[in-house]
Amino acid sequence: MPPSPIAANVRRIFDCGDYLGYRFSKYFTEMGMLVAEEQPTKLESPPISGRYDFLIQHEVYGRTIVELKSINDKGFKALITDPKTDHYLQLQIYLNILNIEHGIVLYENKNDQQIKCFDVSKNADVWEQLLNKCYHIMQLTAMPLACTGEKYCRCKEVPNGKAMDSAISG
Structure with a gap:
């Protein structure tokens, strides 16, 4: 897609997300859990790349990827038992590329800073489905x-x- 300028209000939304990341980096550091942050991940074939938010040393799970998301009040209240599907799939990509068994999708409510966490385990079946979808798309001729x-x-x-x-x- 051709690049498009970012509207001022969208830039402010991104900035809020950046500052959310700075705060949680500080929290994880103060708890002695932070291993790495904002590290790129890449798979050559199919070509998949991304950047996870945090790698922490969890007291139960060991090395754990944390995907940090800010969300509005309505969306936050709708999260009952599982993270949003696109966030789950994003975390599955990182877990499988990095061969890490556990991850967490951590949501912060933009309205009141309440948090919800969803534990996610690496799922080989989901990963295979994602890879197959990528390969299918790569084979399209039109x-x-x-x-x-x-x-x-x-x-x-x-x-x-x-x-x-x-x-x-x-």
Whole structure:
């Protein structure tokens, strides 16, 4: 997708997320748990890359990836037994690439700073499904006629690939 300027309010939202990360870095450091933060992870084939938020030394699970998320009050209250699917899948990618058995998705409510944590174990079946989806996409010979992503996917803004074609050609 062609780059687009970031609106001022979106920049402020990102900044809030950055400061959330700074606070939790301080907390994990003060607890003597922080091993690493904001480290890139990469798989060559299929090409998958990302950057996990924290690697901590958990007293029960040992090395544990923590994915930190800020969320509005409505979304926070909707999280009952499991993290959001996209956050779960993001953590599965990091756990499998780094061969770490456990992770945590930690949510902070933007309205009142309450937190919720969801333990996640590495799942080989989910990982295999993710890899197969990537390989399937890599084998496509034509661009899909419509976006199959979530309702918020930016690809939905591209009408029948025309904007993408013009961005690629020039």
